[in-house]
Amino acid sequence: MDITDKLNMTMLCDFYELTMGNGYLEAGLKDRITYFDIFFRDVPDHGGYAICAGLERIIAYIQDLHFSEEDIEYLRSKDLFSERFLDYLRDFKFTGDVWAIPEGTPIFPREPIITVRAPAIQAQLVETFLLLIFNHQSLVATKTNRIVRAAEGRVVLEFGSRRAQGTDAAISGARAAYIGGCAGTACTISDQLFGVPAGGTMAHAWVQMFDSEYEAFKTYCEVFPTNATLLVDTYNTLKSGVPNAIKAFNEVLRPKGITKCAIRLDSGDIAYLTREARQMLDEAGWESCKISASNSLDEYIIQDILRQGAKVDLFGVGERMITSKSDPVFGGVYKLAAIEKEDGTIVPKIKISENVGKITNPHFKKVYRIFDKATGKAEADYITVWDEVIEEGQPLELFDPDATWKRRTYTDYTIKPLQEKIFEHGQLVYQQPTLPEIQKYCREQIDTLWDEVKRFENPHNYYVDLSQKLWDIKQDLLRKNYR
Amino acid sequence: MDITDKLNMTMLCDFYELTMGNGYLEAGLKDRITYFDIFFRDVPDHGGYAICAGLERIIAYIQDLHFSEEDIEYLRSKDLFSERFLDYLRDFKFTGDVWAIPEGTPIFPREPIITVRAPAIQAQLVETFLLLIFNHQSLVATKTNRIVRAAEGRVVLEFGSRRAQGTDAAISGARAAYIGGCAGTACTISDQLFGVPAGGTMAHAWVQMFDSEYEAFKTYCEVFPTNATLLVDTYNTLKSGVPNAIKAFNEVLRPKGITKCAIRLDSGDIAYLTREARQMLDEAGWESCKISASNSLDEYIIQDILRQGAKVDLFGVGERMITSKSDPVFGGVYKLAAIEKEDGTIVPKIKISENVGKITNPHFKKVYRIFDKATGKAEADYITVWDEVIEEGQPLELFDPDATWKRRTYTDYTIKPLQEKIFEHGQLVYQQPTLPEIQKYCREQIDTLWDEVKRFENPHNYYVDLSQKLWDIKQDLLRKNYR
Incomplete structure (x- = not known):
């Protein structure tokens, strides 16, 4: 039994997701494959890390995505949507891929937590619900911790x-x-x-x-x-x-x-x-x-x-x-990272902003955690373009993406991909852990963090670095798109 | 169509409401009539007033109160409740009376917003849900305003x-x-x-x-x-x-x-x-x-x-x-105000606290709003014992319940009871307004407040006074119960 068995949440979307969906359909972009990332910019309460939560509910939501006749009737009454779009919604289901960092994992700003690869209308529609659940449950898990x-x-x-x-x-x-x-x-x-x-x-x-x-x-x-x-x-x-x-x-x-x-x-x-x-x-x-x-x-x-x-x-x-009273908002956002051309080429996309903190990391990416082999402690997270290969035996040089002269080389490390594949072509391919397993996993993962990251006041800024290739692509897009 | 049609919320209660319920049953207090008040102590953001909301959902919840076999099975699995109590829950429904201030009304600290008169187990069970809905929706309505x-x-x-x-x-x-x-x-x-x-x-x-x-x-x-x-x-x-x-x-x-x-x-x-x-x-x-x-x-x-x-x-x-980010908690509480003896006598109850602000107003009460006849402006709220009669033509002397020498006499006023009867013997007797009507009513009621009450910084402390009779009863209980 699950709360979502009882109340379908497909209509818990921002209205613009429906107008954009209608627009994509009319503009011939319905089947364009898009990549969206959920990430966040700041840890609540100025903490050193957050705790990821909400995936179980997100899975149930995606599996149950559909529009009832009642929903379509309501949308028709708004006198805005094309009959073609309303027809399209009748058979709507999610057919895309989803990668996500498992519940209970310590997470850090600017890394992709959940990545959605799906046709434009589908990927756009799930924006609000995914954010809402991720933001809320991560907020409470983080505060509780x-x-x-x-x-x-x-x-x-x-x-x-x-x-x-x-x-x-x-x-x-x-x-x-x-x-x-x-x-x-x-x-x-x-x-x-x-x-x-x-x-x-x-x-x-x-x-x-x-x-x-x-x-x-x-x-x-x-x-x-x-x-x-x-x-x-x-x-x-x-x-x-x-x-x-x-x-x-x-x-x-x-x-x-x-x-x-x-x-x-x-x-x-x-x-x-x-x-x-x-x-x-x-x-x-x-x-x-x-x-x-x-x-x-x-x-x-x-x-x-x-x-x-x-x-x-x-x-x-x-x-x-x-309510996480002292800081009741977890600021996760959902941003377009790439689109796929018909020949399968992935074209990275960036969102520029006057506010440098709001600039996104473009492209379909992978995110890894680097652990020191001797201590078992987490040293940094490392974001790469999806097709980069890391050879674990080789020295790995990381640099601060803002202060690029700050470089560190890891030699004796293990590396672990953080995201797991959750959906493949709309099918659930992830074995969900039990709730006690998630709690235990969370406790164990926090044990891998240095005390400096865990303290409440002025915690150490955990490294979340980009690969050289990803950094170069980002700089290139910034130069091309900044006006 | 209503969200509550789809998901029964009877089990959204604090566990202690069930243990107390079981205890009341075993102690022979099942049918004791009790009076509980919802009130709050502080307006969020140090505002001058709050806006009442949530009643529609509370009504739907009370109408739908029941335990399914699945619920009872779950409770049995806790190995704590008596079979007699689980049997009792099988036919559980709400048979009491409820009075409430309508949605959209400006409300003030320490006055009864919702009053429940019901057998002890029933009145106790609804505590969490009523508070949750009232607190949340009033918080957002207040912040939005x-x-x-x-x-x-x-x-x-x-x-x-x-x-x-x-x-x-x-x-x-x-x-x-x-x-x-x-x-x-x-x-x-x-x-x-x-x-x-x-x-x-x-x-x-x-x-x-x-x-x-x-x-x-x-x-x-x-x-x-x-x-x-x-x-x-x-x-x-x-x-x-x-x-x-x-x-x-x-x-x-x-x-x-x-x-x-x-x-x-x-x-x-x-x-x-x-x-x-x-x-x-x-x-x-x-x-x-x-x-x-x-x-x-x-x-x-x-x-x-x-x-x-x-x-x-x-x-x-x-x-x-x-989220009402700057002040994300509306602090409504649910407190026992009186019990009824078998002969119908109402016995007032008080909760003492070292923190004077946490002391409750005892007894089954009525709350009125006093408007100046000439300006139409709200001047004060006035709380009486339930059986007091106010003769509208007569001068009405109010005094500050903490600084009793501060007295004002109203002569040219109209007076309006704030609570409406919502349930009588478990039956809904209230005609719910539409949502646009509630919005309009809210706007009109705010227009009756002086600008001094409405300003954001250091608003005027709107008067919420007790009748002499209620004040005397409270003082008497304080003397008798303080240890």
């Missing part, structure tokens, strides 16, 4: 559904957060759909519903003796919440021999309150009781309260993770 | 799908943006589903697909002579884009007698480029050609470029509107 790193091995749970930007933001956001390193979610449907482990116990309303806090805690422990996380801050955490929790644990859990339990704090000075609560619990013989904390947390606040000696075992993180 | 006001009568279009936080953020976001004052969207499916007018013409890829910019423009004008908005910044806006656009208009549109056309800029110095482009178009006899601008706009940048004399007729606003 920062928060998980700040927690230094403590469990991080995703609690943000109520502040998510719409249903999909909650549902798919929990999935992306899991890829980024969350252990679980509060969002039930994300467990049901994707297997992101969901959990939860009580809100303040539960406590208020009873005549006393103690009665609320005791009743809860009786109903769920094996899932007793008690929310202790409804009235007063230290004077009332923690003592009542200890009393309930003693009365209900102790006689059953249950030691697994927890308290949760959702307000107040977490550093101070958890230190005090820890001491009270330990003195009462509840060393096994975990302490969970929530309340507007993010990577900076978590670092800060840990520095202050907070005693927290689990962090519940809500709005600041699910 | 700021941007629309900054545009001072110029057309604002929603262009943000590709940067939206998931599919629903794009689809429902476009609807919320329309309520907030957008004229249309690029998002096709939002037109199809909700009637938000969608439009669009071309991306840079269209221009790059042809051998020359001129050929791209000419072809487009030939295919869509009545929808010719040409994107002029692919190579060089003033040296190439605008001259080629004028040439294409002259060649294709002029002979057909078509004067309606436009150019669009998506990069560069909008103030400078649009002034120059305007002059070039006017000198070529294309005074009728509109200028559309996009590129990371928001209310501040729009104000700024208009101040610099930009000549823009339409603003396309993307990521900063659809």
